Amino acid sequence: MFRNTAALVDCDILTDNIRNIRENYEYEYYIGVVKANAYGHGDYVVGSLIRGGVNYLAASSLEECLSVRKRNSDIPILCLEPINVEYLDICAENNITITIPDIDYYREMRGGVALKAHIKIDCGMNRLGFKDKHELKKVVDDIGDRGDLQLEGIYTHFATSGIQDKHWDNNLKNFCEITSLIELTKIPIVHLGRSLTMVNHDKIPFANGIRIGIVMYGFDNKMQEPTGLRALKKKLLLKKYNISQTRLTNSLHLKTAFSLRSEIMSIKRVNKGERIGYGAEYEAKDNILIGVVPVGFADGFLPGNNGRYVKINQKRYEIVGGIGMDMTIVKIDESVKVHDTAILYDDIREAAAYMGINSYRLLTSVTNRVPRIYKEGDKFTEIKY
Ligand SMILES: Cc1ncc(COP(=O)(O)O)c(C=O)c1O
Structure with a gap:
């Protein structure tokens, strides 16, 4: 370094953050989101995250996944965006789990290489994911009949944090409806949502995984419970829209690194x-x-x-x-x-x-x-x- 300008990243803090998260919640799979070069920290931190207890990683593109793979040869890595089907053999070679975002993508896949896949459900954001329960069932049944593809996971991404808004509850309801024709319990990893889902909501009973990004890097999203008139307003809002309870406080002790x-x-x-x-x-x-x-x-x-x-x-x-x-x-x-x-x-x-x-x-x-x-x-x- 010739110019004395740098970002200092304290890896031990990241490890402690994950340990602290794992002590406070009860998921089986903690999928560490390391896209965008681990939120700017740099993918060197992958080892520290794994030491803390992250047992799956997720990144955005095949490029990012391959870069993360160089840091660790074993941990499963989920690519959150669909990868051009031309490159699926690279995923197989590098143990990259693919996302199947819709039936058209599934039909484009040629098959023949052994791959792990997670299906994405669009529960309301209208970005990536299945919206039609019949199409979903068709694909899930079809995967069951073939030997090359392992359906390891299913997931969705909520459009909002669900803190005093009705969209989150609707999104969750949509997920249940879209997956109503398939047997969720037969899919090994069900992961819904992100850091705020974990810290602000009770564990979703049928989800055994959670994708965590910003919380690993030290943001616990602790908020003050409202008092007085604001508390009353919150109560009325929750009742009017039948919004599920959210937790604004938590017992995490996280630090930014x-x-x-x-x-x-x-x-x-x-x-x-x-x-x-x-x-x-x-x-x-x-x-x-x-x-x-x-x-x-x-x-x-x-x-x-x-x-x-x-x-x-x-x-x-x-x-x-x-x-x-x-x-x-x-x-x-x-x-x-x-x-x-x-x-x-x-x-x-x-x-x-x-x-x-x-x-x-x-x-x-x-x-x-x-x-x-x-x-x-x-x-x-x-x-x-
Ligand atoms: C699909 C998906 N899951 C999980 C995350 C992690 O979000 P957060 O950093 O809020 O935990 C992101 C981040 O943008 C995402 O795009």
């Missing part, structure tokens, strides 16, 4: 009245000191909506003059020296909030120009993706 760091590259004095940055955006109100940090929007350090800061030696310093493609200027004081570490963010949730985006987007915005440094105990490993 990702921080974006750089350093002070250069320091200069700016006189009162001088302008700073592109577009002469910031005017110095006094004689001030500024520090230049080698990080910019090309690294995924995004301009925020509500002003922002950088942490140096435990203190917050204001960013002045906007964020450029490669450099950011910070108003500092005499205590700051060249090469001091500048922490751009170490609390993803807080950073996402002041950037006005969600944590998923923030994590996946950090570009591959930024090397990832992995901390495992006392060992540090640098990887450039």
